Amino acid sequence: MQTLDTETTDKTHYLYPGGLFSSAEPHRVTTVLGSCISVCLWDAETRIGGINHYLLPLWNGEGLATPRYGNIAITRLIEKLLLLGCARKSLRAKVFGGASMLENTRGLLAVGERNISLAMSTLAEQRIPVISNDVGGFVGRKIIFDTATGAVLLRRNRGILMPSRTAAEP
Template identity: 60%
Template structure:
């Protein structure tokens, strides 16, 4: 696994490749959707911070509805068929003080938009680790669809989005 190219995925970004990669990202209230095509053995992942783009400013993958659509488009561009895709969802933890995040429920809303859009596109969710009060560090292997997760405590310096 050490000879596979590595890619660190920052918040508000996505990554997909036909070449094998080990993609690492760190999630708090953010969500990552991993898409994998078991026939072509290719995968992609996003990391979004907020559920919905409101139509103002740039339609960036910072927003779940944009990030998921763009990731599906990228997988189709790489040759996948939508009917072959499988999804895994991670993140959406309420890691910020409840007085702040409890009102906005960002993690919960990020999870909901992923489930809604994947259902709309008829892409099955084959695994998920969402919600809770802690962050997650992910390592996604694009050529196998495997995702390795490490739960992160609030005091860790690894919390990303």
């Protein structure tokens, strides 16, 4: 990945799960990911960026449509950046997270894989190129996104693989 220029900004923000962040002012945004995904979007022309942190791929239509869900989080992040003056054709994406935090997860339990698939397909549909990604695997990640430069600092956490339980186990 790239190094962060500490001269760019002294403004920082911690992004909690289910949130998104965008600002015309430069910030360094930190978040920690397991099976969750963060999509970092950046416009090189305006030097404006934004990031989300979603937990599940799809909102089922019940309750509030929050950025806890990938299909909501990515769309809202794009909308916020367009309102800040970014051009859709100038947006570039970096995608992180989607780890499998349990052994032998498949189907609906493979949340990380489903989150990755949703991010990649949604960005492709929106015609936003993914220029970098670090997804999947069995380790969590901590990222720091510089909204002014588009740079991302990545640290992979030690693998803490949780054994899955079978129906016969207590």
